[in-house]
Amino acid sequence: MVIIRDLHRHYRLGNVVVRALNGINLTIYTGEFFAICGSSGSGKSTLLYLMGGMDRPTRGELIVAGQNLARQDENQLAEFRCRRIGFIYQNFHLIPSLTAWQNVEIPMIFNHLPRSARRQIAMQRLQEVGLLERSHHRPNQLSGGQQQRVAIARALVNQPALLLADEPTGNLDNSTGKEVVALLKNLVSINQVTVVMVTHDMNLVEQADRFVRLQDGRIVESN
Numbered sequence: 001m002v003i004i005r006d007l008h009r010h011y012r013l014g015n016v017v018v019r020a021l022n023g024i025n026l027t028i029y030t031g032e033f034f035a036i037c038g039s040s041g042s043g044k045s046t047l048l049y050l051m052g053g054m055d056r057p058t059r060g061e062l063i064v065a066g067q068n069l070a071r072q073d074e075n076q077l078a079e080f081r082c083r084r085i086g087f088i089y090q091n092f093h094l095i096p097s098l099t100a101w102q103n104v105e106i107p108m109i110f111n112h113l114p115r116s117a118r119r120q121i122a123m124q125r126l127q128e129v130g131l132l133e134r135s136h137h138r139p140n141q142l143s144g145g146q147q148q149r150v151a152i153a154r155a156l157v158n159q160p161a162l163l164l165a166d167e168p169t170g171n172l173d174n175s176t177g178k179e180v181v182a183l184l185k186n187l188v189s190i191n192q193v194t195v196v197m198v199t200h201d202m203n204l205v206e207q208a209d210r211f212v213r214l215q216d217g218r219i220v221e222s223n
């Protein structure tokens with residue numbers, strides 16, 4: 001699913017070069033539940049955004065779902081993100097004025113699905129994450145764990161090949177976080193999607209099939 005060879009992402013700030021990623025080599029297989037851990041500033045989010053086509057490498061090879069992302073232009077990357085990637089954020093990123101099902105529907109609008117199909121699929125997804133009876137609630141009428149489950153439903157509606165999650169449990173208490181990860185794992189096996197999850201929490205790293213630990217933009221541990 002993901003092939004990364006000697007990947008670098010450097011930021012230039014005036015005369016200073018920040019080597020956020022400094023020679024990453026990594027292969028992630030289809031259907032894996034993969035974790036990236038490491039201390040703050042080690043490059044975890046940078047790596048995740050590159051895999052999702054949200055950023056471009058300084059150099060190196062980056063092939064995701066068969067596409068050579070380093071060679072794609074902005075339009076191709078936008079298309080890639082829309083069709084192939086689902087993203088889950090630490091702070092959910094739901095639109096406050098929309099209900100749960102309207103939030104879940106959004107990626108399908110970008111994919112030009114007709115309204116009736118959108119609604120049917122959104123409701124199916126909400127049922128899968130156990131929130132059908134909350135479909136008409138807005139985010140501020142839902143708990144943190146419920147909001148993250150809406151975000152997971154939204155991330156899956158376009159049937160992405162790769163689901164990327166940046167600290168998906170960072171704003172949740174321990175037990176809610178564990179539930180969310182268990183739900184993710186379950187949905188992954190049902191939908192045959194590959195998941196890459198960034199986390200600080202070693203208990204959650206243990207839930208993954210494999211992991212890498214980053215330090216200063218390099219992989220320093222893996223299994």
Ligand SMILES: Nc1ncnc2c1ncn2[C@@H]1O[C@H](COP(=O)(O)OP(=O)(O)OP(=O)(O)O)[C@@H](O)[C@H]1O
Binds near residue numbers: 019041043
């Ligand atoms: N746009 C940018 N411009 C300059 N430096 C950046 C930029 N984005 C990230 N960096 C630097 O790159 C390094 C890696 O950042 P990154 O966000 O990937 O870390 P992280 O491992 O996700 O950290 P955290 O756990 O705090 O989220 C950091 O030193 C950061 O300061």
Ligand SMILES: [Mg+2]
Binds near residue numbers: 046166
């Ligand atoms: Mg980060």
